[in-house]
Amino acid sequence: MAIGLHDSTISNPVIRWVDQRLPIFTMMQKEYGTFPTPRNFNYFWNFGALAMVTLMIMIATGIFLAMNYTPHTSYAFDSVERIMRDVNYGWLIRYVHMNGASMFFIVVYIHIWRGLYYGSYKAPRELLWILGVVIFLLMMATAFMGYVLPWGQMSFWGATVITNLFSAFPIVGEHIVTWLWGGFSVDNPTLNRFFSLHYLMPFVIAGVVFLHVAALHITGSNNPLGIDPKGPQDTLPFHPYYTAKDSVGLVVYFIVFAFLVFFTPNMLGHPDNYIPANPLVTPAHIVPEWYFLPFYAVLRAVPDKLGGVLLMFGSIAVLFILPWLDTSPVRSMRFRPIAKWALFLWGIAFVVLGWAGGKPAEQPYVLISQIATAYYFAYFLIILPLLGRLERPLALPESIALPVLRGGGPLPAGAMAKPMEKA
Known part of the structure; x- marks a missing residue:
């Protein structure tokens, strides 16, 4: 083999040629094929993969929506209506994107709960947990700015109320609000910068997700027992065992997702957002x-x-x-x-x-x-x-x-640690 080439074990000659020069396939095999994972994962461990799939769905649908959206206060609401009525399958793309935000948060909230219950934030996974919280914050910022874009009543007044919160900070508060608005009220500059940032932030989230997964593969996954693997008998290769298990969870997830999109697409939204934004009429009850x-x-x-x-x-x-x-x-x-x-x-x-x-x-x-x-x-x-x-x-x-092979039943006294x- 020529000096400088990676020693690839892939049999396909074309893929091996690429892998020798850029060993991405070897890396994928190592990180998602033979990567050792605890053998006692339950279905709570599906939600990390579900979150990654949802992020990809949100990015894909968001790109198509941006092609037909007009970030201007005079046209934003009408452009969303045009997407719903005139663009081929625009209604489907928008409903997938809109309900995808709710599904994303449902999945992440369950993912966080699993981390809290099984202690996945404890050493040596502190940085892994912190990166997860950063992802959560970026999600919240992205979702808030995305909710403003349809420029309905709740979009406008939600943006007004939430951005005004920063005025509570002494000295700098008013300046922060003016900077967020791009002027002295929620108006066209606000909508433009929110659209720009909403388009950008998912790619930032994807970058932090990469760091999150990298940190996971350094420290290894936690497990329901919260104890470290003692040897090969405690682990399984990620593929095919957990790719198959994740696939089952993914099918159930898509069934729930499809039910929301096709049968109750507006269940998790607010009806006031189908009214064009009006700065002169305040909704009776402003809620995010x-x-x-x-x-x-x-x-x-x-x-x-x-x-x-x-x-x-x-x-x-x-x-x-x-x-x-x-x-x-x-x-x-x-x-x-x-x-x-x-x-x-x-x-x-x-x-x-x-x-x-x-x-x-x-x-x-x-x-x-x-x-x-x-x-x-x-x-x-x-x-x-x-x-x-x-x-x-x-x-x-x-x-x-030991508890896996015994079917999760009670252990003999001699099989327990201190x-x-x-x-």
Whole structure:
């Protein structure tokens, strides 16, 4: 073999010729073929792959929509209607894109829940978790700017209310709002810059996803037991075992996605957004998209505007320091009986915040939001650090293979590790 060529093992002569000069096929085989993964993954581990598929769908449909969209306040609403009525299959592309945003957040919220329950944020995966939170923030920014583009009533007033939140910051707040607007009100410059950034951000997300996956392949995947593989008996090659399992999840996912698109395409949207934007008519009840409602409820839980804004941003910022707030040596909540129920209560509080965020800013919804917000922060800042020191976890299995081969049943006493052994 010539000096400088990669020693490719691929049999196809054409692909081998390429792989010798650019070993991308060898890399794919290593990272997605023979890559060792824990043998006890459950279907919660499908949601990372589902998120990647959804991102690709959103980018593809977004490119086609941008070809027919006009980012101007006088034409934006009409251009969306033209896409729906006159462009071949424009209605389908738009409904896939619109519901794809909701499906993206559903998948990511479940993905985050899995990380919280199985301790995927703990060492050595802290940076992997932080990159995931960055992706979540970029998703939120992208979704907010995309919601403005149809230039309906809720688009316009949602943009006005949310961008005005930055005015709460002393000294620089008004300047930030003027910069976001590109003027002194939400108008054509605002729509233009939101369209430009909405088109750009998914590619930034794709770049961070690449780093997220790279970090995953360095540290290896977590698993439901939260213990590290002890040898080859604890792992399986990613292909064909988990490509097949992901395919099953993908089929179910597309069935749900198709049901939304073809039978209830507007179920997760707001009817006011089918009314052209009118700066002179304020909607009776301004609400963001459903996936922002928990954080919107946190914002409204505090009477002070600046306090509410800081608390809303803090509800996401606390996720960045979560790996250091949880002081328990055990990863998986399966072996932490008290922390598990505390996490379930946190999940209930999050759902309650989403429900309260969609209600008017009046009693009893404000009080309910305040109680749920208090528990949201107490779980991260008080309960987890204390339980990490006070709770006595259940005994951990000695290996991944042992409970798998026994069908997940109870283990003999001799097959258990010390109760406080670090996972």
